[in-house]
Amino acid sequence: MRHSADVIVVGGGVIGLTTAFFLGKAGASVILCEQGKTGMEASWAGAGIIPPSDLEHAQYPLDRLRALSVSLFPDLSRELLARTGIDNGFMRSGGLELINNSAHADSEEWYGLGVQIDTISAADARTLEPALSAGLGRAIHIPCMAQVRNPRHLQALRAACLDLGNVVIHQDAAVLDISVVSSRAKGVRLSDEELTGSAVLVTAGAWTGRLLEPLGQRLNVPPVRGQIALLNPGKRLFQHILLSGSRYLVPRQDGLVLIGSTEEQVGYDKATTAAGIGALLELGLTLVPALAGATLEKTWAGLRPGSPDGVPFIGPVPGIENLYVGAGHFRAGIQLSPGTAQLLTEMLLGKPLTMPMDAFRIDRQARG
Ligand SMILES: Cc1cc2nc3c(=O)[nH]c(=O)nc-3n(C[C@H](O)[C@H](O)[C@H](O)COP(=O)(O)OP(=O)(O)OC[C@H]3O[C@@H](n4cnc5c(N)ncnc54)[C@H](O)[C@@H]3O)c2cc1C
Incomplete structure (x- = not known):
């Protein structure tokens, strides 16, 4: 077992694994510690929707980060396939945002991002997707909306990290605390050993706040359950991702359909509930009546790492040298992961940043 590296990464979800991969490719040695198995928490549970955004037009920092990420996803997917033989299922399946009479504001939001969309009539939506219910209103057609199959993406990231040779992954290796000496992060403590690193990066999802608290850092990354x-259905009923408010139906290429998702503040409870799943099934049958005959294959829940303003925390921890955080990606951790990984890699290796990162600072609330 290796005991020291340039960077110790704490947490093997999509943010930790992608950053470990980018760091490893940039020549840094990395030890990633995961308390369970990599990629089995929020990152596994997510639906893998990747909405488009355009780097030239996006004005807000979060939209710019999304645009950067979206621009990186196709090449990253190709590279993962070439290195590991695992196809993460990335594809531009397109999306249909189902709206009634509130089309104006929603479409303006998409236009503001420089994203190509069309507002179409209910009849045109049904021409695109004949399985849609007859009773629905107009829709926004978003041809560039993409998706990825999370479990495959995470397996590919893990295999690609190991393929690099300079990234080591320890599973069943819970970090108990972060060692700080003279206001400088020195490494991490596991139950049976200490690991040292020139820098420590905490990407522990909804558990990030717990790890930072003993260091006097109050980072509000609450778990937000999503079922x-x-x-x-036994065959492919529709092709586009169907969006209805904050809920959605995601059709996979093999015909499977994911219906998500709830948003619940219930602590670290990953149970599914009759009310939660019932409401999702009701939405599914309302939008696509033919789903009534589908088999209910599986239900699950994951704990999204929230943040008070919906913006992730990405950057150095103030007052502690060489300690960094990448957490709080809430409903967008998959779509934001390549951009987050690129920017964290730049920060950790002291390179110029692709975009300004002030909006993601950990102390942004304190600074107003
Ligand atoms: C139902 C649902 C649907 C979603 N849909 C989408 C979507 O369509 N598109 C999208 O972009 N995002 C989506 N998301 C959000 C996305 O999944 C998350 O934002 C993202 O997975 C967060 O990644 P993460 O690496 O920060 O956290 P996690 O995946 O939770 O990873 C954190 C890891 O850290 C480990 N860890 C914690 N503490 C320690 C410790 N002390 N020592 C070692 N390891 C530790 C955990 O075991 C875990 O594996 C969805 C989420 C859910 C739950």
Whole structure:
């Protein structure tokens, strides 16, 4: 077992694994510690929707980070396939945002991002997707909306990290605390050993606040439960991702359909509930009546790492040298992961940043 590295990464979700991969490719040695198995928490549970955003037009920092990420996803997916033989299922399946009479504001939001969209009539939406219910209103057609299959993406990231040779992954290796000496992060403590690193990066999802608290850092990254139902209709009923408010139906290429998701503040409880799954199934059948005959394959829930303003925390921890955080990506951790990994890699290796990162600072609330 290796005991020291340039960077110790704490947490093997999509943020930790992608950053470990980018760091490793940039020549840094990395030890990633995961308390369970890599990629089995929020990152596994998510639906993998990747909405488009355009780097030239996006004005807000979060939209710019999304645009950067979206621009990196196709090449990253190709590279993962080439290195590991694992196809993460990245594809531009397109999206249909189902709206009634509130089309104006929603479409303006998409236009503001420089994203190509069309507002179409209910009849045109049904021409695109004949399985849609007859009773629905107009829709926004978003041809560039993409998706990825999370479990495959995470397996590919893990295999690609190991393929590099300079990234070591320890599973069943819970970090108990971060060692800080003279206001400088020195490494981490596991139950049976200490690891040292020139820098420590905490990407522990909804558990990040717990790790930083003993260091006097109050980072509010609460767990926000999201439930999902997986249906198998036996054949492909529709092609586009269907969005309805904050809920959605995601069709996979093999015909499976994910319906998500709830948003619940219930601590670290990953149970699914009758009310949560019931509401998702009701939405599914309302939008696509033919799903009534589908088999309910599986239900699950994951704990999204929240943040008070919906913006992730990405950057150095104030007052502690060489300690960094990448957490709080809430409903967007998959779509934001390549950009987050690129920027964290730049920060950790002291390179110029692709974009300004003030909006993601850990102490942004304190600074107003
Ligand atoms: C139902 C649902 C649907 C979603 N849909 C989408 C979507 O369509 N598109 C999208 O972009 N995002 C989506 N998300 C959000 C996305 O999944 C998350 O934002 C993202 O997975 C967060 O990644 P993470 O690496 O920060 O956290 P996690 O995946 O939770 O990873 C953190 C890891 O750190 C480990 N860890 C914690 N403490 C320690 C410790 N002390 N020592 C070692 N390891 C530790 C944990 O075990 C875990 O593996 C969805 C989430 C859910 C739950």
